[in-house]
Amino acid sequence: MPNAAPLIRPEPEEQPFWRAKPLEAMSPEEWESLCDGCGRCCLVKLEDEDTAEVMYTNVGCTLLDDQSCRCRDYPNRQAKVADCVRLTPQAVRSLSWLPQTCAYRLLAEGQDLYWWHPLVSGDPKTVHAAGISVRDRVAGPEENFTIAELLERITDWPMEHPGD
16 A cells, blocks of 8 residues: 555634633633623613613713723722622623623623624724724713703613624
């Protein structure tokens, strides 16, 4: 038998961590990197007491930087903002108000990340370029508005899905 070249099997392609691990198994660094920096979850939300419907406004949390779309004091946010929600795998599965574009929500629902997510694109600016972030859409910080004014600022775009 002539000398045959050995069969070379390609290495299996390694899946990115967000496809390979459940939310509960992610390291703190992996968990934090899931945030795409859109800032949608940092918009003030109002809940109808009768129906429990949650409505978004175009008003930002007092700590939201409306240009970077990040928290101005992330490590101390819960001490400074009483209703700031800490996202955990359990919380992500129960929070109906998380935007449909949210990586935490997508992964909890068994979906993949969008092309514009920085983990996919490799560029933290794609979330802004794709029009997903709150950049240039925030009317101001919550302390600048009365409750009546917040009611006038209710909007649907934070819950819209790309392409809607």
